[in-house]
Amino acid sequence: MRVLVTGATGYLGGRLVPRLVEAGHEVRVIVRRAWRLRDVPWAAGVEVVEGDLLDRAAVERAVGGMEAVYYLVHGMASGGDFEADELRAARNVAEASAAAGVRRIVYLGGLHPPGGTLSRHLRSRVAVGDILLASGVPTVVLQAGVVIGSGSTSFEMIRHLTEVLPYMPAPRWVRSFIQPIAVRDVLHYLLGALGVPADLNRAFDIGGPDVLRYGQLMNGYAVEAGLPQRPIAALPVLTPWLAGQWVNLVTPVPRRLAIPIIESLQFDCVMHEHDIDGVIPPPEGGLTPYRRAVRLALARERDGAIETSWRDGAVPGAPSDPLPSDPDWAGTTVYVDERERACGAPVGELWRVIEGVGGERGWYSFPLAWAIRGWIDRAFGGVGLSRGRRHADELRVGDAVDFWRVEALERGRTLRLRAEMRVPGRAWLEMQAVAEASGSRYRQRAVFFPKGLAGRLYWWAVFPFHGVIFAGMANRITAEAEAGRPARPARPRGIRSHIDS
Structure with a gap:
């Protein structure tokens, strides 16, 4: 039929x-x-x-x-x-x-x-x-x-x-x-x-x-x-x-x-x-x-x-448009935080850590800051960090990862997440693993398209934390890849995910 x-x-x-x-x-x-x-x-x-x-x-x-x-x-x-x-x-x-x-x-x-x-x-x-x-x-x-x-x-x-x-x-x-x-x-x-x-x-x-x-x-x-x-x-x-x-x-x-x-x-x-x-x-x-x-x-x-x-299920009010290609940014306000680190581990080990991000493993830097952002999101009716992820180690396009959604996945190389948190604008987090003769290279960028004055104020309000959060994230991901294990940092008390049972 x-x-x-x-x-x-x-x-x-x-x-x-x-x-x-x-x-x-x-x-x-x-x-x-x-x-x-x-x-x-x-x-x-x-x-x-x-x-x-x-x-x-x-x-x-x-x-x-x-x-x-x-x-x-x-x-x-x-x-x-x-x-x-x-x-x-x-x-x-x-x-x-x-x-x-x-x-x-x-x-x-x-x-x-x-x-x-x-x-x-x-x-x-x-x-x-x-x-x-x-x-x-x-x-x-x-x-x-x-x-x-x-x-x-x-x-x-x-x-x-x-x-x-x-x-x-x-x-x-x-x-x-x-x-x-x-x-x-x-x-x-x-x-x-x-x-x-x-x-x-x-x-x-x-x-x-x-x-x-x-x-x-x-x-x-x-x-x-x-x-x-x-x-x-x-x-x-x-x-x-x-x-x-x-x-x-x-x-x-x-x-x-x-x-x-x-x-x-x-x-x-x-x-x-x-x-x-x-x-x-x-x-x-x-x-x-x-x-x-x-x-x-x-x-x-x-x-x-x-x-x-x-x-x-989709989050009502969350942006659903994919990240525009870089040339399309011309003439618009966009904020970008880019980080890059050499990694002594093979590209497969680096990718394994990248694909395991979120959920119980957290975000590899400043857990309290991520937890506070999750609590704020929940307070305003968002999904927060407690949504977790479908599978502890594997992702697919469309999967939810805490308050992100997997928008693009080139397995072994690129993971791009689109924000579904309550935020005055559109935000993405992209992570890449690139093979090199001496091991691999980790590339990370956060992209934010602000909406009006509130979006611009939001970016500059959180900007002082970027050096800690995003730099720490890049450092910890490469360190965990070199150690040959994905991190399982302790989550602040009260944060749970669907993997708890």
Whole structure:
């Protein structure tokens, strides 16, 4: 079957695509930035269309000739008027799919109580489902709650809240009932939706076999992680906004993601019907119990085999344009800090240290300064340093590395990172390993395009620290390469990353 997947750079889309390819489907994906898929293992097996779902012409190009469309995008992490954008994108896909003769739409929505008041994000997801169901194209809407899997936002919240706090003062939503579902079971239903009766057009609740209070989810994680169970006190004074700040402080999940999740957890999110069983049978061996899903996720984390992560998602408001070539800088204000060091180690050893930068290993210079910058970023709603990295030793284009994103990677030679921190301008950090007869040479440059007066003031405010931070970074990277080991500097207390478990 010819299948279009939207949201292919997201947590579930990035796992669904290779499974569709493996099943023999012809897969096309539409993404805003095609370069982000350059190093994804399955990229060569799919057709990539670059475009935005808000652009009707791009959507029409993407759906042309397709038999089925997966709609796996939502604006939970978006700023601004995300509801209007979500409805516009859904209408574009619905109308273009109907005009192109698409025979099936599959949408992953959110599990929610029927009737009553919903959070903004749940309300928006329900509205998107309604638009697709009314498109004239037979649509299956799968409504899932908390998804448990390595790298999922919900799992990260549960894991870090449980590990960090021996005693948990928590909002009232810890007493809400939740029906979690393992990511493998969500993928089972998504794949199975292509085989349902041709005229089927309705929503289905999906969930795992366990119905638990949110507090039980945290203590279930504690048992599987070998931790003591945590006493939990529900406090009525913690509003969703205040709880979001708390989650932002003690977990890697930034508040732009935490607040909408918490708002949704104020309601009991459980299945109200099980009609899906008559359409898509449960997976062989049955649905995955919650604690087994936790065990599987922990094993993935320990093995460094996280397939996709919430970190893969773009940061709203962060610059997405690549670093312009040097000649294009003429006539614009740009600040550059360049460093170069001879290195007695072979170029392969130098590259190994470069590719291991960030996460638990830190940034090779003045850890406290990097930590403070990360705390400031978190305080202003950014991702901070605690986002960590997908894999301890290997990078690919599109990977998040703390508050940077891998923009370019020429393995063995060049790594370029684009800043996704809160900063008045656009910033990049580039590191190169060059082979020489006597060993290798390390080249490093930080490039900053300021935005207005605030950007210029920012650069000159931090300029006195550059001699310590950037020079120290160059010195330490070459020293570690010569010593034949990547550094593992101690991180200041309170800084964590996704490698902690």
